[in-house]
Amino acid sequence: MPHIVKSFDAELAKLDEGLARMGGLAESQLAAAIEALDARDSEQAAAVMRADAKVDDGEHFINEQTVKVLALRAPVADDLRTVVTSLKVAGEIERIADLAANAAKRSLVLNQLPPVAPMRSLIRLGRLALALVREVMDAYLGRDAERALSLRERDQELDDVYSALFREILTYMMEDPRTITSCSHLMFIAKNLERIGDHATNIAELGFYRVTGRMVTEGRTKKDVSAYIGADLPE
Amino acid sequence: MGMPDAKMTARRLSVHYGDKRALHEVDLDVAANEVTALIGPSGCGKSTFLRCLNRMNDTIDGARVSGEVILDGEPLYGPSGIDPVLLRARVGMVFQRPNPFPKSIYDNVAFGPRLHGLVSEADALDALVRTSLERAGLWSEVKDRLHERGTGLSGGQQQRLCIARAIAVEPELILMDEPCSALDPIATARIEELIDELRQTYTIVIVTHSMQQAARVSQTTAFFHLGRIVEVGATEQVFTAPASELTQGYITGRFG
Numbered sequence: 001m002p003h004i005v006k007s008f009d010a011e012l013a014k015l016d017e018g019l020a021r022m023g024g025l026a027e028s029q030l031a032a033a034i035e036a037l038d039a040r041d042s043e044q045a046a047a048v049m050r051a052d053a054k055v056d057d058g059e060h061f062i063n064e065q066t067v068k069v070l071a072l073r074a075p076v077a078d079d080l081r082t083v084v085t086s087l088k089v090a091g092e093i094e095r096i097a098d099l100a101a102n103a104a105k106r107s108l109v110l111n112q113l114p115p116v117a118p119m120r121s122l123i124r125l126g127r128l129a130l131a132l133v134r135e136v137m138d139a140y141l142g143r144d145a146e147r148a149l150s151l152r153e154r155d156q157e158l159d160d161v162y163s164a165l166f167r168e169i170l171t172y173m174m175e176d177p178r179t180i181t182s183c184s185h186l187m188f189i190a191k192n193l194e195r196i197g198d199h200a201t202n203i204a205e206l207g208f209y210r211v212t213g214r215m216v217t218e219g220r221t222k223k224d225v226s227a228y229i230g231a232d233l234p235e
Numbered sequence: 236m237g238m239p240d241a242k243m244t245a246r247r248l249s250v251h252y253g254d255k256r257a258l259h260e261v262d263l264d265v266a267a268n269e270v271t272a273l274i275g276p277s278g279c280g281k282s283t284f285l286r287c288l289n290r291m292n293d294t295i296d297g298a299r300v301s302g303e304v305i306l307d308g309e310p311l312y313g314p315s316g317i318d319p320v321l322l323r324a325r326v327g328m329v330f331q332r333p334n335p336f337p338k339s340i341y342d343n344v345a346f347g348p349r350l351h352g353l354v355s356e357a358d359a360l361d362a363l364v365r366t367s368l369e370r371a372g373l374w375s376e377v378k379d380r381l382h383e384r385g386t387g388l389s390g391g392q393q394q395r396l397c398i399a400r401a402i403a404v405e406p407e408l409i410l411m412d413e414p415c416s417a418l419d420p421i422a423t424a425r426i427e428e429l430i431d432e433l434r435q436t437y438t439i440v441i442v443t444h445s446m447q448q449a450a451r452v453s454q455t456t457a458f459f460h461l462g463r464i465v466e467v468g469a470t471e472q473v474f475t476a477p478a479s480e481l482t483q484g485y486i487t488g489r490f491g
Binding site: 001002003004005008074075076077078079080081212213214 | 446447450474475476477482483484486487488489490
């Protein structure tokens with residue numbers, strides 16, 4: 001149902017439009033960063049790094065628009081939840097784009113060194129992260145609470161791939177210490193991609209809250225076991 | 236049923252004005268030492284409901300009240316109902332427009348205690364007038380002109396005088412019908428601060444058209460629509476995540 005005051009609807013619509021733009025930008029940044037890694041394309045990687053500023057601009061727009069709506073409209077109920085979640089989702093998207101830009105930056109170093117085999121698993125992890133980001137943004141903007149909730153569990157796939165990749169990289173370095181420089185960068189990129197999954201999960205939870213007014217409280221089955229790898233700790 | 240600490244309870248409360256039913260079987264518990272806000276579009280029955288809580292509808296021709304209202308276990312209506320005069324000493328009322336009597340500030344506040352014979356000594360009456368004005372946050376502004384007319388005060392001061400007059404008879408409950416609608420934002424803020432202090436001692440039910448005021452002053456909010464209560468809940472819950480689509484539509488400005 002629209003608001004009696006039509007300009008209020010227009011102000012609220014700007015938030016979703018801004019997030020859709022930001023989300024689209026972050027997705028293409030991540031896709032381009034993965035492509036740059038896969039194709040060892042330093043030019044594309046540099047383009048990703050330059051374009052990160054656009055996502056930051058998008059976040060500033062949402063921040064300003066949020067403060068404006070809070071001050072001038074004093075929103076309540078679902079309107080209030082839309083405003084508050086917009087502010088937080090913008091922060092999450094900014095982080096996702098930032099992590100993608102960092103992956104692109106590290107690819108510049110990797111491109112100067114001989115290729116290493118775990119790159120293939122890394123690309124797979126990147127594509128999983130990208131698919132998740134796309135889906136959570138669709139669920140958020142489509143106000144689909146059920147889908148948002150189901151996507152929370154999808155982060156587990158990323159964590160599993162990440163943990164396996166972590167072991168793979170360790171093994172690779174032990175076998176051939178000359179790959180340590182490349183593999184260390186690979187490790188950081190992998191961690192970035194795994195973090196992107198966490199930010200996507202946060203967006204899913206915010207999408208659920210926005211629609212239902214309920215915070216997701218029950219914990220996810222979180223199994224990123226990489227923190228224990230190499231030690232004699234119970235997993 | 237009913238909350239253990241309910242000060243006042245309405246059950247299946249209906250009001251007809253002639254053939255028109257203004258209130259349909261409303262159930263509500265008013266918790267002690269809380270502010271309960273009644274919100275809803277014009278004509279939704281919230282003021283009619285408020286007026287039932289101290290039998291003000293009795294004086295309206297053709298008004299018929301059915302169902303029950305219980306104040307601390309005592310029924311307001313029916314053969315064993317509380318005498319309306321005594322009831323109004325226990326349940327005070329503050330109206331939309333400040334309505335001080337055309338008497339001195341002192342006599343306005345002393346009116347109720349004199350009527351009900353609450354004090355016999357002049358000193359005791361002086362003390363009661365002072366305490367009531369202090370509690371209403373007005374004492375420091377009027378202490379040097381207690382014998383000037385109450386109608387000469389500013390709107391906000393007049394409203395606080397009416398609150399002082401209401402609390403001078405030591406009521407248990409105070410009903411407020413849009414008490415700030417005729418006041419500027421500063422006078423409104425003073426009344427809201429006062430409401431917050433008064434609830435330590437009294438139980439308050441307030442009708443307001445300002446969503447923000449309901450959100451600021453109350454702990455419980457009840458949303459009325461077409462003579463029924465659609466939703467009642469903790470104010471924070473109602474304004475962040477209301478249970479009913481109708482409540483959400485009203486408080487966010489989509490209908491009403």
